[in-house]
Amino acid sequence: MRWMLALIAAVVLGSCSQAEERTGLYIQRFFGECGSQYGSATDISKAEGECGIITTMINAFQAQHPDLSVSQNVVAWPGYPQLTAQMAARDPPDIVTMHGAVISDYAAQGLLEPIEPYLREAGIEPGTFTNAARGAVTVNGRIFGMPLDTHGGLWHINTRLFEQAGLMRGGKPVLPNSPGELVAHARQFRERTGKPYLIQSLVGDPAGAARNMYTYMMAQRAAVFPDPKHMRTNTPEGRRVADLFRRMTAEGLGTSNMDTPAAIAAFMNGEGGIYPTGTWMIGQFETEEKTRGRPLYRSYAVLNYPRLWGEHVVFVSGHAWVVPKRERTAEERSAIARFFRFMAEHNFDWARTGHLPAFQSIIDSSRFRALPHREDIAPLAEIGRTLPSYVQRQSAIEGIVGEEAAAAFTSQKPTARALGDADRRVTEFLAELP
Amino acid sequence: MAASIQRGRLPWWGWIGLVVGAAIMAAPLVWTLLLSLKNNAELVGNSGAALSGPYTLENYVAILGNDRTLRWLLNSVIVSLGTTVGVLVLCSLAGYGFARLDFPFRRTLFTLVLLGLAIPSQAVILPQHQLFATLGLHNSYPGLILPGLITSFGVFFMTTYMRAIPKELDEAAMLDGASRFTIFWKVILPLTVPAQSTLAVFTFLGSWNDYWWPLISATRSDMYTLTVGLASSQMNYAQTSGLGFLMAQAVFASIPIFVVYVIFQKQIVRAMAGTAVR
Numbered sequence: 001m002r003w004m005l006a007l008i009a010a011v012v013l014g015s016c017s018q019a020e021e022r023t024g025l026y027i028q029r030f031f032g033e034c035g036s037q038y039g040s041a042t043d044i045s046k047a048e049g050e051c052g053i054i055t056t057m058i059n060a061f062q063a064q065h066p067d068l069s070v071s072q073n074v075v076a077w078p079g080y081p082q083l084t085a086q087m088a089a090r091d092p093p094d095i096v097t098m099h100g101a102v103i104s105d106y107a108a109q110g111l112l113e114p115i116e117p118y119l120r121e122a123g124i125e126p127g128t129f130t131n132a133a134r135g136a137v138t139v140n141g142r143i144f145g146m147p148l149d150t151h152g153g154l155w156h157i158n159t160r161l162f163e164q165a166g167l168m169r170g171g172k173p174v175l176p177n178s179p180g181e182l183v184a185h186a187r188q189f190r191e192r193t194g195k196p197y198l199i200q201s202l203v204g205d206p207a208g209a210a211r212n213m214y215t216y217m218m219a220q221r222a223a224v225f226p227d228p229k230h231m232r233t234n235t236p237e238g239r240r241v242a243d244l245f246r247r248m249t250a251e252g253l254g255t256s257n258m259d260t261p262a263a264i265a266a267f268m269n270g271e272g273g274i275y276p277t278g279t280w281m282i283g284q285f286e287t288e289e290k291t292r293g294r295p296l297y298r299s300y301a302v303l304n305y306p307r308l309w310g311e312h313v314v315f316v317s318g319h320a321w322v323v324p325k326r327e328r329t330a331e332e333r334s335a336i337a338r339f340f341r342f343m344a345e346h347n348f349d350w351a352r353t354g355h356l357p358a359f360q361s362i363i364d365s366s367r368f369r370a371l372p373h374r375e376d377i378a379p380l381a382e383i384g385r386t387l388p389s390y391v392q393r394q395s396a397i398e399g400i401v402g403e404e405a406a407a408a409f410t411s412q413k414p415t416a417r418a419l420g421d422a423d424r425r426v427t428e429f430l431a432e433l434p
Numbered sequence: 435m436a437a438s439i440q441r442g443r444l445p446w447w448g449w450i451g452l453v454v455g456a457a458i459m460a461a462p463l464v465w466t467l468l469l470s471l472k473n474n475a476e477l478v479g480n481s482g483a484a485l486s487g488p489y490t491l492e493n494y495v496a497i498l499g500n501d502r503t504l505r506w507l508l509n510s511v512i513v514s515l516g517t518t519v520g521v522l523v524l525c526s527l528a529g530y531g532f533a534r535l536d537f538p539f540r541r542t543l544f545t546l547v548l549l550g551l552a553i554p555s556q557a558v559i560l561p562q563h564q565l566f567a568t569l570g571l572h573n574s575y576p577g578l579i580l581p582g583l584i585t586s587f588g589v590f591f592m593t594t595y596m597r598a599i600p601k602e603l604d605e606a607a608m609l610d611g612a613s614r615f616t617i618f619w620k621v622i623l624p625l626t627v628p629a630q631s632t633l634a635v636f637t638f639l640g641s642w643n644d645y646w647w648p649l650i651s652a653t654r655s656d657m658y659t660l661t662v663g664l665a666s667s668q669m670n671y672a673q674t675s676g677l678g679f680l681m682a683q684a685v686f687a688s689i690p691i692f693v694v695y696v697i698f699q700k701q702i703v704r705a706m707a708g709t710a711v712r
Contacts, residue, residue: 033667036499073655076665085650089567261481261677268479284478294479 022069023331025339027058028083028093033074044349049283053349061342068335078102083324087111092324094336098145100136100318100386101394107139108392113323114142121337124344132384133358136318139389145320146340148347149355151279152316152384153211153305154377160299161273165189175306179244182308186253189273198254199272200245201263202410206402208260208276209245213405214315215305216241218385228390231426233401234419240309242408242415249409256410270295276305279377282354286372302373304380316384318358356381392433400425470494470682477677493682497667502655506663509652510642511690512575513659517582517641518634524583525633526626529592530618534604544593550586556646563650573657578648582641588633595629596622631701638694660687 032051039055041047042063047056055072062070073093075082080102086092087106098106106112119126126134126143130150137145157173165188167174176182186197201208213233217224222237232238248254258266260277267275268288275281282302289300305314321343323336343350344359351357351368360381362368369375387394404422407413413421444452469477471489497503531537532544562581563572571577599622607617623630648659658666664683668676695702 033500033502035501036496039499039501073653074666075653076649076662077668081650082653085563085572086653088563089572089653091567091572091653265479265481287475288479 022067023329023335024069024071025095025332025335026071026073026093027095027339028073028075028079028086029054029058029097030075030077030079031097032077044346047349048352050280050353053353057343057346057349060346061339064342065335065338068338087324090326092326094328094332095321095323095339097148098320098322099395100145100147100320101398103137103144103320103322104139104389104394105392106322106324107142107144111325112144113325114144115146115323115340116143118323118333118337118340119143119146121334122341122344124340128359128361130356130358130360130363130381130384132316132356132381132386133318135384135386135389136316137320145322146343147358148319148321148343148350149279149353149358150316150318150381150384151355152314152380153215153276153278154282154302154380155305156267156275156277156281156285157301157303158267158270158273158296158299159301160295161189161193161195161270162301165192165273167273173301173303175303177307179240179308182244182306183247183251183253186248187251190253193273196253196255196272197274198248199258199263199266199275200249200254200256200409201258201260201277202249202256202406203259203262205260205263206399206406208402209405209409210398210402211315212245212276212409213238213241213401214387215313216244216308218313218315219307219309219311221310225388225391228392229427229430231397231401231423231430233405234416234423237309238419239415242405242419244308245405245409246411246415250411254409268294268296270299279354279356279380282373282377283352289372300373301376303376304383313383313385314380316380316386318386319355356384393429396429397426400429466681466684469678470685472678474676474678481677493679494686496679497664497682497686500667502658502663503660505656506658506660507690509575509578509657509663510660513578513582513648514638514641516575516579518638520579520583521585521588521637522630522634525585525588525592526623526630527618528589529594529596529626530622532589532593533596533599534601534618534622535614547586547589550584551590555581559646559650566651572651573654577651578657578659581647581651582637582644585637588637591633592626592629595626599625628701628704631698632704635694635698635702639691642691642694 031054034049034051034055038047038052038059040059041052041056042060044053044056044060047053058070058072062068078099079097083092083096103112116126124146129137129147132150132152133147134143136150137143137147155175159168159173162168162173167185167189174185176185189195189197214224217233217237220237220240222232222235224233225231245254249256255263255266255272263275263277264281264284266272268285285296285300285302288294288296289298291297321340328336347357347359348362348365348368351362351374352371356377357363357368363378363381369378391397401422404413404418404425408415408418412418465484468484468489469481470493471491472484473490473492476483528547532540532547566572566577566581571580603621603625604617607621612620643661644659645661645665648662652658652662655663655666664687667683668680
């Protein structure tokens, strides 16, 4: 009996002393769980995909900082119900992944810490972020997130079909420069290949249609959100955009009945010329490009959305690390700063996912430009535009805008009615916010 | 109704209808199973590849390769069994009280219980979350089990069932000198086994499949239940780049439910046919 008590005491005391030596850092993230493949991996250069790279980066951070005890909590995408619940229970993590479009929601409620002090301690100058990355994490002039990347819309192109359609020049796809040219190219493509020019995921994917609306309204310098409480898409600029895609769809130049998986499968099977989606699909399509026998084998290119009106800009967002407000010791604050520094140092590794780096120096680097297709999409960091940071609930708004825009693009509603409905619904929604 | 559907009495077209109906019901399940046995990359371009081999168990290996999966499974078992046992105890006691005991405001209280049927759980989720935060019960088994014990349906169900048991049984036991608890424990409770089974099955299934409360109460991955844990494992665009894995997760999460169904098939069918209530 005595020896048993001694053993229990030893275990209890031992565990206490071990637990209190190291500073804890509680990281919460999305991007999935892949512990079975990357559970103990620390070689970041060998990791692939969002989940593999982020898991390995955090493993490597722990390995390089043995004085810290890093806990990693993987949440179901996108993790905001959990984060909100944790904040309500006053038990938020130390660092959380967050989309740029969501930061203003939490920052406006005073739930996030501005991170300039952490950046200073980490030796990171916000001026080294790309314009797009900085814009995504800045709210009312304060920086609320350590940007991880910029992600936005891209045109993924089947170059074999483009060649067949006579739309390649000097080995590069020829993209339109005006709405009229877009329709002309699409008709030529349709005539010569018998396939749709645009593969559009307009079913259950509001982000795609919203991206078109935001991008081409911004290009026309339209104020989509003239103030924090109103949205204006039912304008001449907005109707021009919606009518263009409506015409494309009505003429069969773009698909109208596909959801995201169907559109991805269609593009990968060579059933259309262009799939407008985001940076996140580059890795997947690159794999197809390298796989012999696949329709995209040596037949893939990716470019930024073309300029159809006015200014060449593209609506973008980004992923960032944010710091929820809570009491912290100096050691805990220092641990956060060290994590930011590590993430900044490995931003190139994250860029292998297909997302654009958050630092201009990496975009300008030869090793980034040497990655497939990155030279072509690098300008996104310059031409990328976020929504004004005063617009809250951007995710929910995107859902409404995308739903109504898709209704217009597919002729389910007259353009003016669809965009009018979008404006009314969003404005009513914004009026409910404090 | 159940008695009238007997083999031999059904005309041939009835059998054809049943077979077609069963095939339609089984098709998505078979499709899910086939997808789960395919390599993810093969399915990205063409999900129809699931109809032909080669098949692989790699998606299941990946699920079990996650060192937390078994922990999530254990959490789900503890939470579902804990909730089920708790519901049976509380609803049986409450049902007996409402069915047999005469106490002040009995009708009013029972009406309040019935009103609970009309209130969706989402309507009380915020105060419930705040209450559990104040009590420090998030990320704990009590935090996951206690909300599931409040079930107006269970109380209503057991009350209705117990009311249908003849009071003469209680009176006979009383004449023999049995206490209230003895009557409840030795006379009434054994007679409610069919209702208990039905309630247990529904409660277990509901608790096992619950997603919303575990999502916001168990925010640390070691306390996730299987539903939340598997969802957290999914990468963005899992429906395209990880379709096989996604389907394997669905199959894996269904296995315990399938086992419960096989064991309690009789009670479930009775409950569905409405014969568990006298």
